Amino acid sequence: MPIVTVGIDLAKNVFAIHGVDEAGKAALIKPRVSRDQLGMLIAQLPPCLIGMEACSGAHHWAREFQRYGHIVKLMAAKLVAPYRMSGKRGKNDAADAAAICEAVTRPSMRFVPLKDEHQQATLCLHRTRQGFVEERTAIYNRLRGLLSEFGVVLPQSPEKLRRDITAHLDLLPGWARRCVSDLLDHAGNIEDRLVEYDRAIGEIAREDERSKRLMQLRGVGPTTASALLASIGAGHDFRNGRQVAAWLGLTPGQYSSGGKARLGSITKAGDAYLRSLLVLGARAVMANLGDKQDRFSRWVRNLMERRGYWRAAVAIAAKNARMAWAVLKYGDDFRQEPVTA
Numbered sequence: 614m615p616i617v618t619v620g621i622d623l624a625k626n627v628f629a630i631h632g633v634d635e636a637g638k639a640a641l642i643k644p645r646v647s648r649d650q651l652g653m654l655i656a657q658l659p660p661c662l663i664g665m666e667a668c669s670g671a672h673h674w675a676r677e678f679q680r681y682g683h684i685v686k687l688m689a690a691k692l693v694a695p696y697r698m699s700g701k702r703g704k705n706d707a708a709d710a711a712a713i714c715e716a717v718t719r720p721s722m723r724f725v726p727l728k729d730e731h732q733q734a735t736l737c738l739h740r741t742r743q744g745f746v747e748e749r750t751a752i753y754n755r756l757r758g759l760l761s762e763f764g765v766v767l768p769q770s771p772e773k774l775r776r777d778i779t780a781h782l783d784l785l786p787g788w789a790r791r792c793v794s795d796l797l798d799h800a801g802n803i804e805d806r807l808v809e810y811d812r813a814i815g816e817i818a819r820e821d822e823r824s825k826r827l828m829q830l831r832g833v834g835p836t837t838a839s840a841l842l843a844s845i846g847a848g849h850d851f852r853n854g855r856q857v858a859a860w861l862g863l864t865p866g867q868y869s870s871g872g873k874a875r876l877g878s879i880t881k882a883g884d885a886y887l888r889s890l891l892v893l894g895a896r897a898v899m900a901n902l903g904d905k906q907d908r909f910s911r912w913v914r915n916l917m918e919r920r921g922y923w924r925a926a927v928a929i930a931a932k933n934a935r936m937a938w939a940v941l942k943y944g945d946d947f948r949q950e951p952v953t954a
Contacts, residue, residue: 620714629706664717735843832894854935895929
């Protein structure tokens with residue numbers, strides 16, 4: 614019988630493959646396949662369903678396998694682990710491939726949206742920019758810590774720190790002054806890079822019609838719009854907007870039993886970067902609420918009064934995630950109420 618489902622355990626150089634036929638019997642077991650042989654082996658198979666874990670290089674291999682007519686689906690590694698049946702096989706590459714082959718056929722399995730090269734290139738911009746932001750924060754914290762050893766305490770704001778630090782440089786010992794100057798120069802170079810990356814992300818967002826529609830949502834700017842578009846594409850991998858909010862960890866966790874429903878804090882599952890962008894955008898909405906009297910603004914104001922600042926921020930972020938899915942899914946057919954003062 615022909616092979617209908619294949620599970621591939623990805624790695625850097627050596628891969629494991631497990632294939633089954635229509636009856637579910639193992640028809641292809643390859644515990645060690647080199648990187649050079651993987652493409653040729655998959656090309657020789659009849660069109661089938663291929664499952665892989667969403668790890669480094671998974672989207673590249675998915676695009677390669679789709680060229681041969683295969684249906685490729687990616688899954689989070691933690692969702693595959695229960696199918697490993699460790700009591701029978703233990704943990705090894707062959708067992709992982711068999712578990713992936715089993716998991717990809719489950720009707721309740723949740724899959725990761727496949728990304729094209731443009732989406733991955735855009736996400737490279739975001740990941741690199743976020744790394745620069747974290748590095749800049751670490752440098753400024755290191756600066757403040759070194760200066761506090763000499764009795765100089767400066768504010769946390771980078772702008773105020775750079776403004777006030779020059780008055781204290783001459784009071785530092787020789788090597789300490791050298792270290793602080795070098796850190797300031799390094800932070801300045803990172804600031805310049807961040808300006809370039811922000812400009813590039815803004816240009817990408819302004820050149821794409823879907824990003825322009827996303828930026829019409831309150832609390833969604835160029836950075837958030839391009840990140841959403843690069844992460845979820847046209848939204849075809851989600852049945853509704855709530856699935857997107859749950860995928861981003863913006864829905865409450867459930868601890869229900871015995872017919873009694875208990876909802877806790879948000880799950881914080883999924884992409885922390887996208888979630889933080891949406892929450893920051895929600896905070897900007899609340900900060901600029903003013904006297905706006907449209908339905909959305911009245912809802913936000915009422916929500917802040919009833920549930921507090923942070924719950925309102927999460928609720929706005931979840932609402933924006935759902936509306937972003939509707940914008941990407943329905944395009945020009947999606948309309949929202951205009952803002953009125």
